[in-house]
Amino acid sequence: MEYFIDNANFIDFVKKLLETSRVLAPVEQYQRNCIQRITPDNIQAINLSDFRTVEPFKACFFALDEQVNDLPEPKPLTLLGARGCDLEALEVEDRVFGEGDFKDEFYLKRRENSFIIGADCTGCGKTCFCTMVGGQPFPVKLFDLNLSPVKGGYVVEVGSEKGKKLIGELPAATAEQLQAKAELRQRTLAALDETNLEYKCRCSVDWKDAHKANLENQKAWKEVTKNCVECSACNFICPTCTCFLLLDAPVDSQWSTVNSRHKVWDACLKNGYARVAGGANSRPLLYQRLQNRYHCKFDYSHDRLGRYTCVGCGRCIDACAGNIDMREVYAELVRQVPLTAKLE
Amino acid sequence: MENLYKPVKARTEKVITETSNIKTFLFRPEKPLAFLPGQFMLVTVPGAGECAFTPSSDYRITETLEFTIMRAGSVTSLIHQLKAGDPVGLRGPYGKPYPLKDFHGKEIYVIGGGVGLAPLRALLYGLDHEIDHLKKVEVRFGARTPADIAYRDAIPQWQKRKKTKIVISVDTAGPGWTGNVGLVTTILEDDDVDPNNAVAVVCGPPIMMKFVNTRLLAMGFAPKNIYLSMEKNMSCGIGKCFHCNLGKYFVCKDGPVFTWEQIKDIPEPW
Numbered sequence: 001m002e003y004f005i006d007n008a009n010f011i012d013f014v015k016k017l018l019e020t021s022r023v024l025a026p027v028e029q030y031q032r033n034c035i036q037r038i039t040p041d042n043i044q045a046i047n048l049s050d051f052r053t054v055e056p057f058k059a060c061f062f063a064l065d066e067q068v069n070d071l072p073e074p075k076p077l078t079l080l081g082a083r084g085c086d087l088e089a090l091e092v093e094d095r096v097f098g099e100g101d102f103k104d105e106f107y108l109k110r111r112e113n114s115f116i117i118g119a120d121c122t123g124c125g126k127t128c129f130c131t132m133v134g135g136q137p138f139p140v141k142l143f144d145l146n147l148s149p150v151k152g153g154y155v156v157e158v159g160s161e162k163g164k165k166l167i168g169e170l171p172a173a174t175a176e177q178l179q180a181k182a183e184l185r186q187r188t189l190a191a192l193d194e195t196n197l198e199y200k201c202r203c204s205v206d207w208k209d210a211h212k213a214n215l216e217n218q219k220a221w222k223e224v225t226k227n228c229v230e231c232s233a234c235n236f237i238c239p240t241c242t243c244f245l246l247l248d249a250p251v252d253s254q255w256s257t258v259n260s261r262h263k264v265w266d267a268c269l270k271n272g273y274a275r276v277a278g279g280a281n282s283r284p285l286l287y288q289r290l291q292n293r294y295h296c297k298f299d300y301s302h303d304r305l306g307r308y309t310c311v312g313c314g315r316c317i318d319a320c321a322g323n324i325d326m327r328e329v330y331a332e333l334v335r336q337v338p339l340t341a342k343l344e
Numbered sequence: 345m346e347n348l349y350k351p352v353k354a355r356t357e358k359v360i361t362e363t364s365n366i367k368t369f370l371f372r373p374e375k376p377l378a379f380l381p382g383q384f385m386l387v388t389v390p391g392a393g394e395c396a397f398t399p400s401s402d403y404r405i406t407e408t409l410e411f412t413i414m415r416a417g418s419v420t421s422l423i424h425q426l427k428a429g430d431p432v433g434l435r436g437p438y439g440k441p442y443p444l445k446d447f448h449g450k451e452i453y454v455i456g457g458g459v460g461l462a463p464l465r466a467l468l469y470g471l472d473h474e475i476d477h478l479k480k481v482e483v484r485f486g487a488r489t490p491a492d493i494a495y496r497d498a499i500p501q502w503q504k505r506k507k508t509k510i511v512i513s514v515d516t517a518g519p520g521w522t523g524n525v526g527l528v529t530t531i532l533e534d535d536d537v538d539p540n541n542a543v544a545v546v547c548g549p550p551i552m553m554k555f556v557n558t559r560l561l562a563m564g565f566a567p568k569n570i571y572l573s574m575e576k577n578m579s580c581g582i583g584k585c586f587h588c589n590l591g592k593y594f595v596c597k598d599g600p601v602f603t604w605e606q607i608k609d610i611p612e613p614w
Contacts, residue, residue: 068349100597102582105345216611243586246349246579250391259390259433261349266585273587276577277395277417280550282590282614296589303592 003170004177006153013167014043017078021115024060025080026053038080048149051121051128051137052083052313056239061110062093065264068246071105078115085130087118087142088311089239094142095305096242106263115166118143118159120184124191127314129327132196133207135312137188148181155181202331207308210333211299218287220336224329225287227322232267234293234316234324240309243268268293294329348582351388351433352377356426357408362494366459367424368400368412373434376406380441381470382463382573382601386581387411388433389426393419396578398463398600399437403470409434412462412494438581439600442545442571444470448477451537455556457486457528457548461494463573464547468502475507482536483510486528486552490514490521528552529559539564545601547573550614557604567605574599574613 005013017023018040026033027045033053038046057079066072082090097107118139121128130137139146144163147154155173158164173181193200205213214220235241245266248259266273269289275281283289301309310326317325358370371387379385380403388394395417401410415424426432452471456464464483471481483502487493493512503510513524513531524531528548537544544560546553553572560570576588576595583597591610593599598606607613 068347070350071345071347097584100583102348102584104584105347106349109345242584244579245585245587246394248388248391248393259351259388263349266579266587268586274577276575277420280575282576282612292589295591296586300589300592 001158002173002178002181003156003158003167004150004153004173005147005156005167005170009170010147010153011043014038014046014080015040017080017115017166018043021076021078023078023080024057026050033081046080048081048119048147048154049122051123051125052085052315053081054315054318056089056237056313056315057082057086058089058093058239058242061107061114062097062242062244062265063263065262066106068106068261068263069259072109074110074113076113076115077110078117080117081119081147082116082139082143083119083121083313084136084138084140085128085311085313086239087116087139088130088135089313090116090142092240092301092305092307092309092311093242115145115162116143116159117163118146120146120148120181121188122149122184124188124195125314125318126195127317127325128192128312129196129199129314130312131189131192132199132203132327133308133310133312137192138185148184150177150180150184196327199327199331203334205334205337207298207310207330208302210330210337211295213337214333215295215299217336220333221287221291224324224332225290227324228269228286228290229321230269230271230286230289231321232269233319233321235267235269236265237315237319239313239315240297240311241267243273268296349435349580351386351394351435354432354434356428356430356432358428359426362412362496363492365415366412366492366494367415368410368494369423369426370401370408370410371432371434372408377409377434377437378406379403379409379437381444381466382442383437383439384463384581384596384600385409385411385434385436385438386578387413387423388435389419389422390431390433392422394433394435394579395419395423396581396596398466398573400462400465401469403466404473412459412465414459436581438596440598442467442470442601444474447471447474447543449479449541451479451542452481453537453542453544453560454481454483455485455528455532455544455546455548456483457552457556458488458492459494460546460548460552460573461485464545465495465498467545468508472505475505478507479541480537481505481508483508484528484531484536485510485512486515486531486548487512488515490518490523527555529555532556532559532563534563539566539569543569543571545571550575554614561604567608568603570604571601572604572607573601574607 023038027036097104121137297310354373588595
């Protein structure tokens with residue numbers, strides 16, 4: 001069952017939401033969508049058209065720097081306008097922090113106290129490639145509500161009981177509105193196909209096999225790393241790069257039992273990342289670290305989680321100071337795979 | 345709900361100087377902490393940092409824990425300044441223990457180097473409790489010089505244990521040293537153990553493990569019977585921070601002990 005909310009009611013809905021929750025949503029700045037805190041004053045500025053925001057929603061549940069001495073008591077938070085790629089990334093984060101024998105309660109407590117309102121992409125950025133890594137330009141999972149822009153408002157898809165309660169009574173979407181939603185999705189998919197046509201033609205081997213085949217191909221990885229300046233922008237902007245470091249600092253000036261422990265973002269491209277006491281480093285060279293990052297996304301992740309941990313958002317391509325394009329790297333790796341392996 | 349990043353408070357009870365850069369610390373945690381040989385814990389120096397170490401004491405004693413630590417970096421330098429009464433934090437145990445029950449009926453070839461003897465001491469205690477189920481325990485241990493041998497007082501006691509034989513070698517002999525001279529690989533003899541019915545447990549500096557591993561394979565050990573303690577930079581200890589990745593594995597969660605079978609396809613795993 002899908003519903004329809006018109007633009008005026010949508011504004012009222014967000015106003016009501018603000019009474020119980022902090023809301024983050026895309027707002028246009030410098031011709032791009034950026035995440036902003038929504039207040040009653042800037043509701044009109046929410047922009048659910050176009051594609052994903054410049055920055056990911058990663059910091060909402062996994063803070064850049066968080067004191068971990070005591071568990072937090074987070075206030076409710078609503079992510080409004082999360083795209084398909086953002087929710088794929090959320091799935092990765094949920095699994096990294098929430099699966100296994102040990103659970104990261106700092107992430108989970110924030111995550112449990114959240115509402116996720118997704119939105120379809122209405123266009124495709126130059127660096128978007130979600131469909132090349134198994135994603136879609138519209139949310140398919142983890143949303144409480146999803147909004148698909150149609151004439152005069154949005155088609156609302158309910159993804160959870162929580163979402164149902166949140167939206168209240170709404171009229172059902174008409175057949176024309178559902179048709180418009182389907183057409184929008186087709187158009188966005190076609191735009192993605194067009195943007196990435198070149199890579200689709202060049203890449204006959206999937207990401208995982210291309211990486212596995214080049215595991216020991218140092219020459220190829222050195223070539224790929226040529227322009228990397230180790231700035232780690234790709235690490236920090238990536239919605240699924242969840243590496244962190246526990247840093248300890250004294251609370252008072254004296255040597256005492258009081259310890260202030262911080263969980264801060266870390267970056268695997270940095271030279272010190274894998275260095276151990278005494279100075280030994282298992283990845284002393286930049287190409288080894290860049291290769292490790294790619295393998296982490298496309299090879300190791302597949303063994304660990306059964307999926308890629310790249311969601312094809314293209315933020316790393318936008319952020320890269322050396323113009324390294326993940327799709328180009330992939331195409332180059334595919335080119336390096338021996339022909340016999342491609343035929344198998 | 346538990347805060348896994350918060351250590352248990354502990355007090356330093358005793359500090360034993362083993363060598364010029366290795367000390368053994370006896371810590372008493374606020375509540376007993378039980379570990380199994382091979383598992384590691386994170387020791388916090390309040391306000392300064394946290395590092396991963398494998399306890400070197402008998403796992404059946406849970407009220408106090410011993411750690412043998414080499415001074416190598418910033419946190420270990422501070423640990424070396426600890427005196428009796430100083431506070432520390434302990435987190436863990438984490439990681440997978442040695443599969444002692446799988447060792448039953450076998451010969452155990454324990455090979456260590458430098459401070460790598462610390463986790464092996466915990467293993468030797470573990471093996472001691474299982475000794476009736478084991479064929480024999482052969483220990484080979486290498487140190488730089490006679491002065492760099494840790495647990496010098498304890499080694500003669502271990503020599504007397506049944507079914508156990510310990511051979512030590514030093515890279516450079518000093519005055520009064522009558523034992524072997526040479527790298528630890530020079531005291532691995534083909535007839536020490538029967539590779540078809542033995543497991544090898546190796547712990548030491550990465551370069552030493554690399555060469556010992558090559559030697560063991562040449563002796564006829566199957567990759568699945570070689571247990572290696574991998575050393576990687578660790579932060580969280582629970583498989584969340586990604587620091588200690590070794591190919592698809594996390595050393596903290598899937599290790600720290602791996603069989604060569606598990607990691608042989610990883611280029612330069614050391």
